[in-house]
Amino acid sequence: MEEKTKKPIILIIDIDDDIGNVTGRSLIFGKDEVMKAAIDFAEKRPEDSDTNAIFAGLNLYENLKATSNDPEIAIVGGHATNNMLAQILIKDRVKQLLEKIGNKDVEFYLVSDGTDELLVAEVLRELAPIAGMRRVIVEQHLGVEGSYFLLARYIRKAIDDPKYSKYFLGIPGILIALFGILSVFGYIFLALKIILAVLGVFLILKGFNVEDRAYSLLTGFAKYLRETSHFQIAGIGILGVTILASVLAGYYSAISKENLIIFSGSIIANSIPILLAGFTLYIVVSRIFYKVTKSNLNILKETASIAIIISLAFAFAQLGVTLENYGLKVGIITGSEIINLFIGSGFLLYSVAGAGVAALIELADYLYFRRLKREEK
Template sequence: MSQMSNKVEKDVNGSTSNKLLVICVDRDNDVGEKAGITTPVIGRDACIEAAQRLALEDPEDADSNSIFSAIKTYEDLISKGYQVEVVTIAGVKDRGVQADEKILDETKQALEKFSANGAVIVSDGEDDESVIPVIQNVLPVVSVQRVVMKVSRSVEYSYAVFGKYLKMIAYDSKYSKFFLGVPGILLLIGGIASALELTTQIVAVLVSILGAAFLIRAFDIDRVWSSWSKPTPMGFIRIFTMVTGVLLILSSVPAGIQSVDPELIESDTELIGKITDKVIIGQFIAGSLPILWIGMGAIFAGTLLSNWIGGIPRQISDILRIIVLGALYPTVYQFTNIMIYNEDSFSLIPPLLGGLAATLVSATLLFKKYRKHKDQEMVSD
């Protein structure tokens, strides 16, 4: 028996669990995306078929080896007399909260078929192991087994692997647009600037381009935009409401400026005094507030509508976002009255309490409706 099997057996013997569920975790759902397999995959034979199909679709994917390792762990524990079942569960391609929710749901489905009291987690890396706390919510984890591929340590193999990654950077658009595209743009602009003797001015441009590229990649702006721009009803709705909302938010600035009394702007007061004058600030906010709120509401409503059409279960947070936006309007409006007309600051309390009450009541009703819907789904299942 291998050292991994000995470690698992030692962990199991040190626990009080006698019915074990060997769980192979695929958080980014390669088994579904590449092999088209619906998870959870429960049982030895079903897992073997899933691993074979994934290996045929992508022989270099480590998840197929993780599934085989889970099956090997299952057989070793069976031979020791334990009651064991093996299952492969998966998240979603983009990982994140949705992946963890799906993994939790599939773990519960597996427990309905096999009522285990302990889990052995098999994964191929730290990303898959990050869901261990999620699984521990429904099942104690008694052992964790990481699958590490055995590869040749020769210099030739190292060069081959390095060459493979260089080829990916050069020909795979997912990597080349950042690792080659951004430096290429910087070098091209730098070369043109040197030829035109504009080296000093171009430094700011190069730094700005590099900073923008880092921000886009760091916050996944390119992926968000690609998901919004997909030719689906949800994508078109999000694009329309986002553009509309942004235009409305931008148009709230001139609307606010037009609301300011011209006599206050044309006075002899210094610029700093005008900017900090509370009456001017209050009039500007009061003028821009309706259009600004409509623009933000358009963006929130577009998100709600696209999620509702796509069947994504986020309606509660989307509806609450709109309700909070509406509940805050009277408070912000009253704040502008205090700035302009010197009203008592305590006049903020009634709209603030009213908005808080509306938010709490709405949240309570929505969560009750959500739980009732969930209970009905569980009964129907």
């Protein structure tokens, strides 16, 4: 049986959406439309390398048309400033393209003018196989005068284009202004330290792509808040407050302690129980209250979780108090004494008791639903 040939789709990837900004369309489909866009873009931005990428895509289209099964061609734009958002938009627009074509048995040929666009291949692999990728490099021969002209054009682009100006002008401008202000008041060395710290943080953020990752996390969290119930939002708010309270309680209870034993005991006795109380309230508000409002009284699993958390809160509180009292008597502690403190404080007893209660609740939940299933049969 002869294997069915996949339909080739040539995607001209414009990750910063320069073509879309000029033509007003970020998804252009069909040879005629792509040709019109190429001419329009070349007239308005003749120096842009995206022009070469479009014509390279058209050249590939003609080659595939002569050798394969009815290819298609499209220009797909992303976003001007945010690389992560650009990849998301490109994926969504390619999905729209596939719906318009109506043929799911396809393969992609990617054409671009840089390395960033080829990263989109990892995103598009989820939609269809990548049959080939082509990076278009413009061949140029520049003399001294031409080199100065090209350098001047890049400098002008770094100043006028918001995508680049924030790095070439914005960040250096902040550092220079900070140095000047602090120098006026005589803090030259402090200014140098701050500038080095800010520059180091900036390099770390860009080097590990923290900016795009943070944007993705924040947009995902915002979407979650829009779609979730108000009980979940209230639970998250309570948990956030208790985490802050836990940190503050640990800090203010530990800053004046005399030795490491008292310090550790104070942290364990104050911070951890408050944090565990926050998780308990989160489960009660976001899970139990939500289920009750939906007339769902199956809350045994949540009850089991609460039993474990409460037992751990008591266990840590007792352990912390025991360590504090022991630290007031001695300045050092040995390994065997730590074991005795764990046992003598009741930490293990509370922990095991909580786990036992949770296990009994889980068993009751299992037996109850097993009986319900038998009755249904």
